[in-house]
Amino acid sequence: MAYSSMLLRRLGWSVVVLLGLTVVVFVIARMVPGDPARMALGPTASAEQVNQLRSEMGLDQPLPVQYLRFMGGLLRGDLGNSLLTRRPVVNDLRQTFPATLELVLLTVLLMAVTGVPFGILAARNKDGWFDNFARLASLLGVVTPAFFLALLLQLLVGYNVAGIPVLGRLSADLRFTADQTGFMILDGLLAGRMDVVGDAFRHLLLPTIALAAASIGQITRITRSSVLDVSRKDYVEAERAFGLPDWVVTFKYLLRPSAIPTVTILGLEFASLLGNAFLIEMVFSLPGMASYGVRAILQNDFNAVMGTVLVSGVFFVAVNLVVDLVLGFIDPRIRLRGAPA
Amino acid sequence: MALPAAATAATHILEVNDLRVAFRGFNGRAEVLQGVNLKVGRGERVGLVGESGCGKSLTVRAIMGILRTPPARVEAGEILFEGRDLLRMRQSERNALKGRDLSMVFQDPGTSLNPVFRVGEQLDDIKYWADRRRGQRMSRAARRERILEVLGQVKLPEPALVYDAFPMQLSGGMRQRVLIAMALLNRPTLLIADEPGTALDVTTQDEILRLLDGLVQEEGLSMLLISHNLGVVRAMTDRLYVMYAGAVVEEGRTADLFKDARHPYTRALMRCVPRLDGEGDLVGIDGTLPDYADPPAGCRFHPRCEFAHRRCLTRPPMIEAGQEGHRSACWLEAPK
Amino acid sequence: MSLPPTGDALLQGDMTPLPKGGLPSTLKAHQPWRRTLYRFVRNPAAVVGSAIVLLVVFVAVFAPVIATHPGHVGSFVNIRERHQPPSSEHLFGTDQVGRDVFTRVVYGYRVSLLLVLVVLGTAVPVGVVLGLLAGYYGGWVETIIMRVTDVFLAIPVLVMALALTAALTPSLTSAMIALASLWWTWHTRLIFSIVRSLRGEEYVESARLLGANTLHMLFRELLPNCVSAISVKVALDAGFVILIGAGLSFLGLGVRPPTPDLGMMVSDGSRYLPDMWWQSVFPGLAILVAILGFNLLGDGLRDLFDVEVS
Numbered sequence: 012m013a014y015s016s017m018l019l020r021r022l023g024w025s026v027v028v029l030l031g032l033t034v035v036v037f038v039i040a041r042m043v044p045g046d047p048a049r050m051a052l053g054p055t056a057s058a059e060q061v062n063q064l065r066s067e068m069g070l071d072q073p074l075p076v077q078y079l080r081f082m083g084g085l086l087r088g089d090l091g092n093s094l095l096t097r098r099p100v101v102n103d104l105r106q107t108f109p110a111t112l113e114l115v116l117l118t119v120l121l122m123a124v125t126g127v128p129f130g131i132l133a134a135r136n137k138d139g140w141f142d143n144f145a146r147l148a149s150l151l152g153v154v155t156p157a158f159f160l161a162l163l164l165q166l167l168v169g170y171n172v173a174g175i176p177v178l179g180r181l182s183a184d185l186r187f188t189a190d191q192t193g194f195m196i197l198d199g200l201l202a203g204r205m206d207v208v209g210d211a212f213r214h215l216l217l218p219t220i221a222l223a224a225a226s227i228g229q230i231t232r233i234t235r236s237s238v239l240d241v242s243r244k245d246y247v248e249a250e251r252a253f254g255l256p257d258w259v260v261t262f263k264y265l266l267r268p269s270a271i272p273t274v275t276i277l278g279l280e281f282a283s284l285l286g287n288a289f290l291i292e293m294v295f296s297l298p299g300m301a302s303y304g305v306r307a308i309l310q311n312d313f314n315a316v317m318g319t320v321l322v323s324g325v326f327f328v329a330v331n332l333v334v335d336l337v338l339g340f341i342d343p344r345i346r347l348r349g350a351p352a
Numbered sequence: 353m354a355l356p357a358a359a360t361a362a363t364h365i366l367e368v369n370d371l372r373v374a375f376r377g378f379n380g381r382a383e384v385l386q387g388v389n390l391k392v393g394r395g396e397r398v399g400l401v402g403e404s405g406c407g408k409s410l411t412v413r414a415i416m417g418i419l420r421t422p423p424a425r426v427e428a429g430e431i432l433f434e435g436r437d438l439l440r441m442r443q444s445e446r447n448a449l450k451g452r453d454l455s456m457v458f459q460d461p462g463t464s465l466n467p468v469f470r471v472g473e474q475l476d477d478i479k480y481w482a483d484r485r486r487g488q489r490m491s492r493a494a495r496r497e498r499i500l501e502v503l504g505q506v507k508l509p510e511p512a513l514v515y516d517a518f519p520m521q522l523s524g525g526m527r528q529r530v531l532i533a534m535a536l537l538n539r540p541t542l543l544i545a546d547e548p549g550t551a552l553d554v555t556t557q558d559e560i561l562r563l564l565d566g567l568v569q570e571e572g573l574s575m576l577l578i579s580h581n582l583g584v585v586r587a588m589t590d591r592l593y594v595m596y597a598g599a600v601v602e603e604g605r606t607a608d609l610f611k612d613a614r615h616p617y618t619r620a621l622m623r624c625v626p627r628l629d630g631e632g633d634l635v636g637i638d639g640t641l642p643d644y645a646d647p648p649a650g651c652r653f654h655p656r657c658e659f660a661h662r663r664c665l666t667r668p669p670m671i672e673a674g675q676e677g678h679r680s681a682c683w684l685e686a687p688k
Numbered sequence: 689m690s691l692p693p694t695g696d697a698l699l700q701g702d703m704t705p706l707p708k709g710g711l712p713s714t715l716k717a718h719q720p721w722r723r724t725l726y727r728f729v730r731n732p733a734a735v736v737g738s739a740i741v742l743l744v745v746f747v748a749v750f751a752p753v754i755a756t757h758p759g760h761v762g763s764f765v766n767i768r769e770r771h772q773p774p775s776s777e778h779l780f781g782t783d784q785v786g787r788d789v790f791t792r793v794v795y796g797y798r799v800s801l802l803l804v805l806v807v808l809g810t811a812v813p814v815g816v817v818l819g820l821l822a823g824y825y826g827g828w829v830e831t832i833i834m835r836v837t838d839v840f841l842a843i844p845v846l847v848m849a850l851a852l853t854a855a856l857t858p859s860l861t862s863a864m865i866a867l868a869s870l871w872w873t874w875h876t877r878l879i880f881s882i883v884r885s886l887r888g889e890e891y892v893e894s895a896r897l898l899g900a901n902t903l904h905m906l907f908r909e910l911l912p913n914c915v916s917a918i919s920v921k922v923a924l925d926a927g928f929v930i931l932i933g934a935g936l937s938f939l940g941l942g943v944r945p946p947t948p949d950l951g952m953m954v955s956d957g958s959r960y961l962p963d964m965w966w967q968s969v970f971p972g973l974a975i976l977v978a979i980l981g982f983n984l985l986g987d988g989l990r991d992l993f994d995v996e997v998s
Contacts, residue, residue: 028842039852073587150983156972156979157935162968162969245458245460250466252450254450255477259477267469287846293939308941319847323847324843346467
């Protein structure tokens, strides 16, 4: 019961934040210098044509009106047309977002499966060889820029190890498009094409590692310190004093309280993956939303830019919301009080 | 040389002999416990007093086996429970005793309960594992019955509600009662109470202490009560140990110590307690506890002692003083 | 009970009184700053981190002296010397137009540090003041400030920075503006949470009761308590700014050529992988080292001050 009221509060707050996001995006898009209509038509178009397009696009209206038009379109699912591709931005995004999402989801999986156990083991091995190794690896992961790591991986692994491709999403000779869900691996499975699945995996291997590295480092550190923190708490001492076996204390009574910072950081890292995904997609030439967005930015394709930023923002808010809800489930203090102790 | 188990078991339920615990810290090695000796007889209520930092909590943690062993280390000594040395036992045997025959009421109800689990679940686990070690198994319902029974024993108003509650939904006093219930759950023979109720307001603390006293008498438990509060100790113990800076400085029957304290530290402590009849001044003791990494030579109290003399640079042993069982670690008691 | 034998005959029975307070201790007096210094030196992260940071700063400041080919910083083309691998003459090799990579890396640090100085120099004071105000006044001041902060925080930094930088036409200035306009939010949130927890403290209450005015409260009572958290965050942030700044310029949204910029150098060089690897690897390593230094320093400071910084 406390949980559902918390859920409602969080949901409401997310809506507010999303509204704020639209305002911010709108303002930024309008800051782009130059005349969008002119840019759309090119330098050869006449002034009349430009003006006509301008009024069509509603650029001659006062800003608040433009904002309302923008919001109206948004709610209808219309993000305008891309100046470059001349197609609805929504379609472009629908095509490119799954590729990015696929990369991001694989990365999150890798992060959770590597970072958390590493952190727990490092805590148990405190000051031992594994702990020191884990801390060093985490540090290196955190301080290495993702794009640099991507290049290094290409250099050291991609070019030297056969079978691990350096660029792209799928080998061209396989002749397959992911048109069902947009997820190459999933679509390959659905179509029964295991060669596609394997190939897609191999293409995603280096990008995933490059994208995950920094996050794995953070997660390992936070998990480690959180486990150490909790194991110092009085109640753990008390539980041991009452003769609860070590493994019960570790895997039940230690895990849940220490999961809280870990889930928090997992969520934070997940949500911010999108930023680094931009860089990774550029390096590995993956046809995702990120490279679409970057190209749009460089070419002043502001509808596309707004669309990309909006989707990124929505994704971010959605992930944060899910994380908050999971945390509320784990930690009764959040549920009952609305904030962690 | 240790006496045969049967003989010692008959005399004392707990015996701590020459316990030395040291810490490795910033400034090197700090020997905190200098050779602590204490005994608790069957059915006896024994008190351990001293100011904060004197090592009483450390002693207790060593007894319960919950010392944080990276910084702390037991360097010497033995802790005999019913004649068996806890320090030299196998880990599994020691675990079997914990929470069962040897139980502890923790000090801070705010931090001694796991905040993300319900009270009932924590108690249930404790009972389950203690039973398993004994080779017994109770059904979940039967365990719940027993837990509710104990929660009632500590005078919690609605045991069933408490069972389902999270710690933060309970008041401090209620949580402290839960901690006592936890300690009593498996019918221990020795109960160690570490400054129970100090984290609570005075009225609640009083209630808790009365409750504890009643339960101890009711169940016929032996008790080791740790406190820095002389008033509490006077009311609730038969025998008393006074600790200072990692060593016992005086021991004896509680009544004897209050009437005729011998060690300068104990006497100074007694003077610190204000009297209801308004007589006497409020006197503090100059100085503070020594730095354990760089302690004074010999008797650790001598820098603060008005009777300090050159002999005090050698550590005094426990010397008989006055009544039977009354001993003080001070050269002043030595025959001149 | 008889006395145990003592080895020292002098001590036996000697009743000479000792001075009050006992014999003097051998340990030095403990002064607080001395203790901090002692702990700092013992903390490997802090020491190594500050060493690296000092090195980076030194290199940036004395770039003209350290660089081997200062002339290569501007528009310089020497086709005959292009794509030279690392050698004794060109420590990091040369790039596709013959410029010495080492020189450009050294000068590249200037850009990175300038970015850090400007971004943090503006964002931190703004963020701190806002956080102080929100935490101290509470009420609708708090609501407005913190809600706006939350909205800004809801947007991933790199995405925002990309959008802003692009909107303002890519240049170093626009990158600085873009980052600074987002960065204050973290400091606001940090200071706010510290101040809010301090609000109930007694010394705050007593200062207020004694009639301290608002400015005094903010800057003499509350702010000093935030200093350690701020310094940890600033150190860590510096590394983060460099990271994001490098990302931005990698995508072509930073400094305009021919000014050397580490991220841009990595990007330019990526075209020539794997053969002319030195063009990308050395600037990349330079970025890594700088971030490493600030990160270690921040970690070390955090251990030192025993502070909670998210």
